[in-house]
Amino acid sequence: MNEATLINDAPLLSGLNKHQTGDNISECLTCGVCSSRCSWYDGEGGPVPRQIVRMAQLGLDDLLIESGMLWDCMLCNRCTEECPVGINMDQVVRQARSLQAADKIMPEDLKAGVKNRLDLGDVNGLTQEEFVETIEWLSEEFTDEVGDPDAVIPYDQKGARFLYLPNPRELGINLMHLTAMARLFYSFKEPWTMSSRHTDVTNWGYFIGNDDISRKMALQIVEATEDLEAETLVLSECGHGYFVLKTLLEKLIGRKTKFNVVAMPELTLDMVEKGIIKLNPATLDEPVAYHDPCNLGRKSGVYDIPRKLLAFCCKEIVELTPNREHGVCCGGGGGILQDSSSHKRRMISGKPKADQIRAASVKHLVTACLSCDRQLGELVKHYDLGVQVHTVVSLAVEALVTN
């Protein structure tokens, strides 16, 4: 039998219980609600939420670090959604991940990504020169494709209305997505730009629980946006990016910003509703299911916007069960997806999602986060679900009616 001694002034504990709710783990009732709601359901491995809180509460930091639960946790907050005392697992786990003693368990890929992001402005290590090269080439292709010299992918344009912050995958393995976004911006008929500095919507400082790094990353973007005097910062479809740069932003950096922040689905919907663009509602004429990204839905309260936009592109939306605030995580949240060694684990953590998708009997699955998109795609393949996965904005691009 393992042994442990309770420590009264353990480092984790001293970093928690600072607020009335959220990190108030000393108030845990040990009711067990969280353990019954973990997105892993009864899948093998994975975190046991109550044990995380309990170890934190009792000063058993080492035990918690060695348990493996810290980096299995997907920070989806499903477990604590109905916590009767308002504890928020996201805060507890991130605080624990930030402990010095937890350095040794931080996935190498996360470490490298954080370094890249801080040093170069891109999590994948894309340099400014490489960015410029990529964008200029892509822009030329885009101009040719559209056949309009005004159809470009601009960068570092001062005073543009929109500054688009892409997902790093849009500058690497998924360049087509960036072109698609360019097509949308082009159809908005508004000046837009990208930035060659700090090009990346992700914030892995958030994943590793380091608020200083998270703040630094966010500030780089805030400053770049303000330097370019953009009116609105437009976030690519990214769950945790939205959570940090929209939901948490002002609290995190401790000030207001000189610009608005919207996510791509919201901006696109706005353009549709204003009649600036038109979408073909028959783009998908079979029922479509929508997956709520946890960071967007449960953690930021955005449920209706993506569904509304989706409704403009398809005939029928069916709901996965459960959904919205009770939605099951895709199984790739909280930094798991970013750890290249996690595939096997993610296929277990995502099984409840896979079961849910299968039960919905749909051919198309749509989400609003490129990480979810990737994980869902892998689940579809692994569990042979026969479903095509889209992001809602990429679907909107497909649905775009051009005159």
Added chain:
Amino acid sequence: MSDSQKSVLILGGGVAGLSAARTMYERGVAVNLVEKDDHLGGKAMNWACMATKTCENCGACLTAELVDQVSHQANTTIYTQTELSGLDRNNQGFEAVLTGEYSGRVVVDAVLMATGFSPFDPSALKSLGYGSHEKVITTVELNDLLKMGQISKLLPEHSSPKIAFIQCVGSRNRKLDRNYCSQVCCKISLRHANKLIHLYPEADITVLHMDLQVIGKEFRTFTEKLSNRIKLVQGVAAEIVSDRQEGKLTIFHEDETIGVRTALHFDLIVLSVGLGPSENFGELALKLGVKPDPWGFLSLSRSDFPKGIYAAGTARGPMNILNAISEGRITASRITNDLNIAADTEKKFQVAVVGAGNEAVLVSDALSKEGYPVVLIDSGKNIFLKDEYIKHFSNARLVSVEGTVGNFTLGIAGAEGNQKEIVGAVVVANGVERLQPETNLHSDRVVTLEDFKDYPEGKIPSKVAFWMDYSGPENKNNSRKILEMATSLAGKGKIVHVLMEKMLVHGLMGQVSYDAARKSGVKFLRISDRTSGDFSIEGGQVKLAYEDTTLPGMKIFVYCDILVIPEKIVPSKDTSLFAQVLNQALDTEGFIQSPNSRYRPVASPRKGIFFAGNCHDEIDEDDLTTEISAILAGLGYLGRNGSPQGQAARVIENECIKCLTCLRICPHGAVVLLSSNKPEIIPEACFECGLCVSNCPAKAIRQEAFLDENLVEMAKETDTFIFACERSAFLARNEARRLGMEMNEKVHIQTVRCTGRIGIENMFAPILKGADRVIVAGCYEGNCRSMESGAFAKRRIEHTIADLGIDSNKLSFYPVAANEPDKFKKITSDTE
């Protein structure tokens, strides 16, 4: 009656309103009872009987009796399907505007809000799937099915269903603004589980709880016994899914032994929903100028109510049926006092308080303050008396109690020899014994709770640990004391750990106190039972070693400077002696007072004998205040209304052979021995059960209303003749009719005060007159108002059948509670 012009308006015809209405009537106050439903009884009226072989003492069946009594009492107007729409204060009292089936104005002197509660609606918690899964039901629905005998709709007969109860749904939840314990749900679920085991002997039942609230009379023994048959699991579930296993409901739960998440599958899941304020209650409170607490209950102190307005029952906060009934009586009694009814004419006789200790003193003081001359019979020493006019026998022992209510002669053995004292009533408040905890370790670092209480602040070291269940399961008093101390110490910067199996969060503020303790930094360590932990001394510190139930497979060490362990609470040494002297029963744990719900919380089958404090129940300071009020309400009634009910049994002098059977068997101590060795029945003490009548070998005892010849007068050629107890089976018949159940019409019913009255010749009389069969239907064992009287009838029938070889279809005994209409229907229709 001179005070008959006084009148009250009672809002709500549930148990609290009904018992208040009954008390008002007894004291000559005119009652206006307003009920929004179309019948009286409230939610308790729908409650199923929880008895299996014997009564489980929930008290639900008493509702039907109260409805019956109040419906037939004089000076009472009942307005069903009616609500209060306005209230104006006038010179003397109020003018109430009623709307509904009756619309109009009623002038009253006082208003009592007995508006009850609403069960929590779990559809607010979507993940539980309530409303979408047919087999996720609430305790309320389970109860309805049990009452109507329709549980087989959900669980096929003779099946071995897997059933889960999920506790605290809508309770102890700050997020839902319900951060209070609903007090009753754990008991309800355990009784339900017990009932289901009875109906489905092969059932596999799991109760998932946060902290099982095992509190109160006989409940520890009940739970312990039941725990051999069902699984009690700490940790609730907040999600139910239905697609994991064909036809089953699934929850995910942390495995207790290895701590991983695992799927549990069930056929039926019962959500144990909490109690909240009654719907639209806020509006009503506003009309009456009463301010509810943040949860919506009227928990404010009595003095904060506007003049002339009162509240009772679950309108004041969650409570069980018996307490709601008691509250109704207490509040009615308070209202009559405030209205100055008969204060002058009330006979305030001398009352004896028996017991040593603080509780006896508190009771004595309170009775004195109300004008009762008190005789304190104290077996201990050093009692500090606050009130001078208490007559005090110290170091004395109660050795005999003769006579009946209003006229008890007490024999007291004391320092000054044997003495006699005449009193009208006796209150037993002899407290409990606190045994030193059993430990081999003698160290000044390990102290008892009692000793630690008196520690000077400077002497308390920086790390303090309490082991709440060291000397046995948690109890109210110790856990509250420890909670208060722990919170205060943590507030002073001490490091405080509390080792416990469960936290008892009794009282409306129990959860708030527990929340405050955790917030102040007290750490609560969970142990599955006493044997999974131990302590030793190491390096001048106490080293606790235990396994935390939330971290399976882990041995955890806690170091502290001092370990505080509570004493074991057991009945006082003199308790069984008192029981003998007073002719009262002990409960399963050896505390005084039978658990019979008809006399709970404070009374006894022997009129004029009361109980207070921990000698008979698990009582904290607040409870004791309530108990004292209940005793005062009871004494007031005795003092005022010492007249017989009119049908007391009577010994025929020249027929009596002085065998004294009656004296021995009377459950109410109503038979006294006159100087001529002749027994006499004192009408004031007689409950008219007739047990003495049916047992008198000389047939020398008569009850005019229940003469043998009258009992079967109506028996003609009828298929089934039933002797029905008027407070159980007969009420069940009435309830079956109200519910429109189809019943066998070829039944003749003869009501009796108690089935104990039915002798062998009475049983056979209908058969001789041509009846196909005779049924004697009375109370469950443990529920009979005359204690063993009903059981006596049952045994008599069993013996008769066995001795004479009679077909048990011809003659049978069935226990049928007042809230078992379905059972009544079944026993009368089942002719095979």
